[in-house]
Amino acid sequence: MKFYKYLTIIFLSLIIIGCGSNNGQKKSDFKLNTNSKNNTFSNSDTLRLSLENPKNHTIDSISYSLDGRKIGVSTALNNFKLGKQTIVATVYFNSEQQSINENIIILNNEQPKIYTYKIINEYPHDITSYTQGLEFFNDTLYESTGQYKESKLRKVDYKTGEILKNVNLADEYFGEGLTILNNKIYQLTWRKGIGFIYDVNTFKKLNNFKYGTSKEGWGLCHNNNIIYKSDGTEKIWTLNPETLVEQDYIQVYTNKGKITEINEMEYIDGEIYANRYQKDGVAIINPKNGAVIAVIDFSPLKKLVTQHKGLDVLNGIAYNPKTKTIFVTGKRWDKLFEVEIVEN
Missing domain, CATH: 2.120.10.30 (TolB, C-terminal domain)
Structure with missing residues (x-):
């Protein structure tokens, strides 16, 4: 009997650990895309964003930010800092909201x-x-x-x-x-x-x-x-x-x-x-x-x-x-x- 109790405890522990590995984060219903395959840009480029909505949610609005600054779906990068920067898209739909992050690299447009x-x-x-x-x-x-x-x-x-x-x-x-x-x-x-x-x-x-x-x-x-x-x-x-x-x-x-x-x-x-x-x-x-x-x-x-x-x-x-x-x-x-x- 003790053996079965131990098996039950181990089994429940594995379930708890498995459930906890997601940290309670729900996978986003959306996907954020840029106009660069490798997400690398020059600061003379224009960043263009698009959002995939495979579940066909009725979207009320979307807000975008880059390096903490609000941007639109088309943004010139000449006034942004170089390096690794994060785009955040916040989608409002069906009285809910979800945020998607995407990292990009901004390079200088001229060699030294x-x-x-x-x-x-x-x-x-x-x-x-x-x-x-x-x-x-x-x-x-x-x-x-x-x-x-x-x-x-x-x-x-x-x-x-x-x-x-x-x-x-x-x-x-x-x-x-x-x-x-x-x-x-x-x-x-x-x-x-x-x-x-x-x-x-x-x-x-x-x-x-x-x-x-x-x-x-x-x-x-x-x-x-x-x-x-x-x-x-x-x-x-x-x-x-x-x-x-x-x-x-x-x-x-x-x-x-x-x-x-x-x-x-x-x-x-x-x-x-x-x-x-x-x-x-x-x-x-x-x-x-x-x-x-x-x-x-x-x-x-x-x-x-x-x-x-x-x-x-x-x-x-x-x-x-x-x-x-x-x-x-x-x-x-x-x-x-x-x-x-x-x-x-």
């Missing part, structure tokens, strides 16, 4: 331009610095460096390489990007999910801030009322400068697909200049939609620095408003280069 550069000056740079973040403030260079037990925040005389002020991070933190806004330095750490806020003049730590949906800290820059944060993916997050809360994001895309491992960044004349990890180039990104406008090939610079066993890649880009020029360096490079961008 290729820019080069001209070296204006070369300055000394600490060869032991694993450069993660670089930014000018009042004609003085500020630098964040990485590696566990080596991470620092520094104020540097860029012309001589002299360290004017230095703060070592605790051994548990791997320093990442930085930016300076309203006399405060914001510095990221890599995998601890926490950033630090300092007084720009004294380097006194004022506060910490935690990351939201982004899981890692890579690069920071700002345009006065928005802070931009990269997290090692194709996403660049926009942060509220007062609360540091992640409000939204763009996805970095070309005409071919996404660009991942966005690292150190600088906001210059309305565009984001960004290093890519392990790449000796800088992408110029439209901060409104994530399009890669151009790429600057800095790979020849690596041969101009002292070659050594620990030599790493290009990383560190800063714009000096006083000289109106761009400065770049690399991880464990012994030179800081002042350059002029040349548009071919």
Whole structure:
């Protein structure tokens, strides 16, 4: 008798588990179609939607949205952000409603331009610095460096390489990007999910801030009322400068697909200049939609620095408003280069 009781319990358990696997979600009576077989579009395309109604319901109305914005059955994509976006169709019928989601990919309509550069000056740079973040403030260079037990925040005389002020991070933190806004330095750490806020003049730590949906800290820059944060993916997050809360994001895309491992960044004349990890180039990104406008090939610079066993890649880009020029360096490079961008 006990054996049959056990069989009954197991059988009922399987029924409960089986019923629960649907999570109570009813399969939609409708199917949403787009005018692209693989749901991939250019931002110069027009998105057209159609709805299959195999059960011939009497439909009262349908509303569509893309990336949270209301759209019609025919919508030009030129004003939408690039990357993976979600279409939501809400169908009202027979005093009911059902929502159907469909993901699409929006690519840029142009391939990136290729820019080069001209070296204006070369300055000394600490060869032991694993450069993660670089930014000018009042004609003085500020630098964040990485590696566990080596991470620092520094104020540097860029012309001589002299360290004017230095703060070592605790051994548990791997320093990442930085930016300076309203006399405060914001510095990221890599995998601890926490950033630090300092007084720009004294380097006194004022506060910490935690990351939201982004899981890692890579690069920071700002345009006065928005802070931009990269997290090692194709996403660049926009942060509220007062609360540091992640409000939204763009996805970095070309005409071919996404660009991942966005690292150190600088906001210059309305565009984001960004290093890519392990790449000796800088992408110029439209901060409104994530399009890669151009790429600057800095790979020849690596041969101009002292070659050594620990030599790493290009990383560190800063714009000096006083000289109106761009400065770049690399991880464990012994030179800081002042350059002029040349548009071919």
